[in-house]
Amino acid sequence: MAGVISCDITVAKIELGDVTPHNIKQLKKLNTVVFPVSYNDKFYKDVLEAGELAKLAYYNDIVVGAVCCRIDTTENSRRLYIMTLGCLYPYRRLGIGTLMVEHVLKYVEQDGNFDSIFLHVQVNNEGAIDFYKKFGFEIVETKEHYYKRIEPADAHVLQKTIREPQTTPLVNGSVPHAKTNGLEVD
Numbered sequence: 001m002a003g004v005i006s007c008d009i010t011v012a013k014i015e016l017g018d019v020t021p022h023n024i025k026q027l028k029k030l031n032t033v034v035f036p037v038s039y040n041d042k043f044y045k046d047v048l049e050a051g052e053l054a055k056l057a058y059y060n061d062i063v064v065g066a067v068c069c070r071i072d073t074t075e076n077s078r079r080l081y082i083m084t085l086g087c088l089y090p091y092r093r094l095g096i097g098t099l100m101v102e103h104v105l106k107y108v109e110q111d112g113n114f115d116s117i118f119l120h121v122q123v124n125n126e127g128a129i130d131f132y133k134k135f136g137f138e139i140v141e142t143k144e145h146y147y148k149r150i151e152p153a154d155a156h157v158l159q160k161t162i163r164e165p166q167t168t169p170l171v172n173g174s175v176p177h178a179k180t181n182g183l184e185v186d
Contacts, residue, residue: 014096016055016103019047019066026063027056034065034086036122036150043083046070052107053080057087057096064091067100069107072118080108082119101135114162120146120155129156136160 019027024044031039047054047068057065065087072081082104087096108114121128123142137158146155 012094013058013060014094014099015058016067016099017058019050019054019056019068021048023056023063024048027054027066027068030056030063030066030088031084031086034088035084037147039084043068052103055100055103057100059091059094059096064088065096065100067104069104077115078113080104080114080117082117085119097131101132105135108162115164116159116161118157118159121158122147122150123152123154123156129158132158132160 017023024047027047028039028044050068050070053069053071055067056063057067059065065085067085068083070081070083072079085097085100085104087100104117108117117137118140119132119137120143121132129139137160139156140159141157143155143157145153147153
């Protein structure tokens with residue numbers, strides 16, 4: 001038999017799984033490797049209660065990334081804050097980060113009640129900034145001295161607007177009428 005070449009090609013399995021008390025230590029370890037900041041016990045307690053807003057990313061059943069979000073409600077706005085989204089360096093550019101962002105976007109779309117999604121990125125992290133821009137995020141603000149013990153300490157706020165926040169509540173989907181001297185004007 002002349003020159004038989006055989007190769008076994010397997011497709012990588014990438015999936016997201018829940019964060020549970022049984023695997024929270026994997027999330028802690030991952031975060032210490034991926035991020036230059038450390039997170040306190042309250043962060044991990046909140047993550048355990050976040051449900052669909054916190055996911056571990058698996059590459060062939062190995063934890064290689066994670067995304068953790070929370071809902072941020074201010075006076076007239078409901079926003080989703082991406083607290084962390086990261087992947088181990090050797091597993092970057094394989095679609096894992098994209099899968100995590102798509103999960104967040106799908107969550108926001110299915111909920112239907114968010115005005116925007118936002119996050120902080122260290123000003124020198126051009127790879128992350130370019131990554132988020134592919135999904136429609138834009139730099140809306142730069143916060144000086146955002147980080148306490150890392151350099152540079154400044155962070156960009158990246159935001160993807162879903163809808164403009166409502167300034168006046170609408171009743172039955174109608175636009176409020178203007179009033180002049182107590183008389184309604186259409």
